[in-house]
Amino acid sequence: MSAESSDLVRIEHVTKTFHRGSEEIHVLSGLDLTVARGEFLALMGPSGSGKSTLLNLIGGLDRATSGSVIIENDRLDELDDRQLAAWRARHVGFVFQFYNLMPVLTAQKNVELPLLLTHLNRRERREHAEIALNAVGLSHRLNHFPRTLSGGEQQRVGIARAIVTDPTLLLCDEPTGDLDRKSGDEVLSLLQSLQENGKTIIMVTHDPHASARASRTVHLDKGQLSTTGPE
Amino acid sequence: MASNWLSQLFTVALFNLRSIPARKGSALTAAVGIAGVVAVLTGVLSIAEGFRKTMTSAGSPDVAIVLRAGAENEMTSGLGRDETRLIADTPGVARGAAGPLASAELFVIISLPKRTTGTDANVPLRGVEGTAFEVRGNIRMLEGRRFESGKNEIIVGAGARREFAGLNIGQEIKVGRNVWTVVGVFTSGGGISDSEIWTDAAVLQPAYNRGPTFQSVYVRLASPEDFGIFKNGISKNPELKATARTLPDFYSSQSEMLSQFITVFGVFISVMMGLGALFGALNTMYSAVASRTREIATLRALGFPAAPVVVSVLAESIVLSLAGGVVGAAAAYWAFNGYQTSTMNFQTFSQVSFNFAVTPLLLAAAIAMAAILGLFGGLFPALRAARMPIASALRDS
Ligand SMILES: Nc1ncnc2c1ncn2[C@@H]1O[C@H](COP(=O)(O)OP(=O)(O)OP(=O)(O)O)[C@@H](O)[C@H]1O
Numbered sequence: 001m002s003a004e005s006s007d008l009v010r011i012e013h014v015t016k017t018f019h020r021g022s023e024e025i026h027v028l029s030g031l032d033l034t035v036a037r038g039e040f041l042a043l044m045g046p047s048g049s050g051k052s053t054l055l056n057l058i059g060g061l062d063r064a065t066s067g068s069v070i071i072e073n074d075r076l077d078e079l080d081d082r083q084l085a086a087w088r089a090r091h092v093g094f095v096f097q098f099y100n101l102m103p104v105l106t107a108q109k110n111v112e113l114p115l116l117l118t119h120l121n122r123r124e125r126r127e128h129a130e131i132a133l134n135a136v137g138l139s140h141r142l143n144h145f146p147r148t149l150s151g152g153e154q155q156r157v158g159i160a161r162a163i164v165t166d167p168t169l170l171l172c173d174e175p176t177g178d179l180d181r182k183s184g185d186e187v188l189s190l191l192q193s194l195q196e197n198g199k200t201i202i203m204v205t206h207d208p209h210a211s212a213r214a215s216r217t218v219h220l221d222k223g224q225l226s227t228t229g230p231e
Numbered sequence: 232m233a234s235n236w237l238s239q240l241f242t243v244a245l246f247n248l249r250s251i252p253a254r255k256g257s258a259l260t261a262a263v264g265i266a267g268v269v270a271v272l273t274g275v276l277s278i279a280e281g282f283r284k285t286m287t288s289a290g291s292p293d294v295a296i297v298l299r300a301g302a303e304n305e306m307t308s309g310l311g312r313d314e315t316r317l318i319a320d321t322p323g324v325a326r327g328a329a330g331p332l333a334s335a336e337l338f339v340i341i342s343l344p345k346r347t348t349g350t351d352a353n354v355p356l357r358g359v360e361g362t363a364f365e366v367r368g369n370i371r372m373l374e375g376r377r378f379e380s381g382k383n384e385i386i387v388g389a390g391a392r393r394e395f396a397g398l399n400i401g402q403e404i405k406v407g408r409n410v411w412t413v414v415g416v417f418t419s420g421g422g423i424s425d426s427e428i429w430t431d432a433a434v435l436q437p438a439y440n441r442g443p444t445f446q447s448v449y450v451r452l453a454s455p456e457d458f459g460i461f462k463n464g465i466s467k468n469p470e471l472k473a474t475a476r477t478l479p480d481f482y483s484s485q486s487e488m489l490s491q492f493i494t495v496f497g498v499f500i501s502v503m504m505g506l507g508a509l510f511g512a513l514n515t516m517y518s519a520v521a522s523r524t525r526e527i528a529t530l531r532a533l534g535f536p537a538a539p540v541v542v543s544v545l546a547e548s549i550v551l552s553l554a555g556g557v558v559g560a561a562a563a564y565w566a567f568n569g570y571q572t573s574t575m576n577f578q579t580f581s582q583v584s585f586n587f588a589v590t591p592l593l594l595a596a597a598i599a600m601a602a603i604l605g606l607f608g609g610l611f612p613a614l615r616a617a618r619m620p621i622a623s624a625l626r627d628s
């Protein structure tokens with residue numbers, strides 16, 4: 001591992017242009033960003049400013065039109081689709097606004113899902129999932145199906161699924177966007193404690209209460225980032 | 232890396248299948264469509280199969296038939312008394328107590344009313360010699376007795392009695408100037424003879440003003456291996472213009488045209504219906520993929536490769552189709568197997584009665600076809616699912 005920098009994420013001159021028919025939508029225009037290991041970064045900005053787009057580029061769900069996205073020592077633009085999928089499985093945990101749990105799987109099976117992409121055997125997978133669900137305070141909900149859980153509980157299952165593989169990077173797109181204040185606070189506390197244990201987190205949010213929990217907040221507008229210092 | 236490959240496939244396929252109940256309607260439509268195709272295919276092919284079985288089961292390989300050279304069937308053949316004697320004396324023919332086991336026979340077509348419709352249809356009336364029973368070897372009297380030689384008596388095949396009115400024992404039929412009495416019912420074990428009526432050739436000849444001529448000679452061979460000797464003996468004899476064939480060979484050539492026609496027709500119908508069912512399956516699977524866009528995109532986001540996604544969609548499609556196929560095949564078996572009917576044999580223009588035969592092979596083929604429909608119905612939707620751009624799929628759902 002390179003000792004020269006503690007930066008985990010390096011985004012250099014990234015542009016992203018969508019095409020809708022003949023229309024070109026320039027969402028990101030020559031954007032630079034670095035995120036240090038162990039940071040909890042909040043990404044804010046008006047709707048449609050490209051927050052999700054940026055997060056997807058960092059998570060290898062989409063590709064930049066130009067510029068480079070470097071995570072640890074991997075240049076994502078140099079990976080083909082298959083390698084990128086394997087890279088995501090190893091390095092990234094996603095938390096979605098609407099949880100995206102599999103309705104036909106129990107909480108535990110949902111959390112085990114990413115472990116199918118590892119070497120772990122059946123028993124180890126079960127143990128890891130139990131540990132992760134325990135960490136989010138849901139050890140009493142292992143065999144519940146998502147529809148029998150509250151929104152806050154579902155999102156905690158989502159977080160358990162995101163951390164169960166111990167990824168390099170946790171990416172959350174409006175993780176509290178669908179939750180009431182109390183459940184949202186629980187989720188944010190959980191993310192904070194994950195940061196305290198050394199996780200690097202990037203969280204898209206509209207909510208100043210949420211960004212207040214982060215260690216740094218950046219604003220995205222008109223394809224560019226503006227930084228506000230740590231509070 | 233790929234150590235959990237199977238578990239991946241299994242898990243992804245499993246929750247694909249488990250989400251079927253949420254999409255009952257379209258899943259059911261696809262399965263029913265496939266069931267219909269399989270039932271029709273099985274039904275039609277069972278006709279061809281049953282017909283072929285009837286035409287060939289009559290023929291034991293140690294029986295041969297001799298026709299005039301160039302004649303394709305008994306209708307167009309003709310042999311004089313001298314010729315039939317030469318044929319009977321050819322080497323290779325088995326001998327009984329009363330001489331060679333050969334029966335010179337006459338074959339005419341008569342018209343009788345069908346039981347079901349009351350309309351007339353053709354039935355073969357065969358004049359045989361007393362040796363005919365020993366030559367065939369598989370004729371069994373079900374009721375009554377054999378005809379007596381020299382009398383206007385007939386015995387009827389079980390199939391003929393079933394299809395035609397007025398053929399019970401004691402009943403009389405009028406053919407030409409003569410009246411014939413039914414004295415027995417026989418079976419050849421489901422073979423083509425069951426569709427015939429038999430009488431004494433010597434009585435039939437004058438009734439049809441035939442004089443001492445015949446149309447065919449049936450012989451029992453000393454053994455099936457003797458057919459070569461017999462055939463050579465017939466074709467090398469300068470006083471004979473005749474050809475010999477084994478009975479199975481003869482019957483299968485007789486049934487070839489019709490069973491091919493039925494097969495081609497059945498396959499054609501099935502292909503048309505299959506195309507319809509294929510579009511049904513395609514449609515179902517496209518909507519299955521659409522309704523699972525978010526799940527699939529989530530899996531891909533978690534790092535699942537494309538393969539389990541493709542396989543899971545294919546698995547669902549194949550499972551649905553197989554379910555349809557099994558139901559369709561079972562329905563066809565239940566509805567058609569053993570169903571008795573009769574049809575025109577275009578070689579003799581007379582009715583042949585036979586049973587639909589839904590054989591295990593036919594069932595297997597039909598179910599295999601269902602699986603193939605499922606495979607193709609799932610392929611393009613599966614590829615679409617695998618190629619779906621993840622970021623926009625997550626947005627859209
Ligand atoms: N796949 C796509 N095809 C076309 N346009 C897209 C696509 N993805 C995003 N866009 C456009 O790019 C812009 C940024 O979208 P993005 O989802 O990143 O915004 P956002 O900041 O996350 O907004 P929100 O706060 O509403 O989630 C929007 O105008 C959107 O319509």
Ligand SMILES: [Mg+2]
Nearest residue numbers: 051052053173
């Ligand atoms: Mg967004």
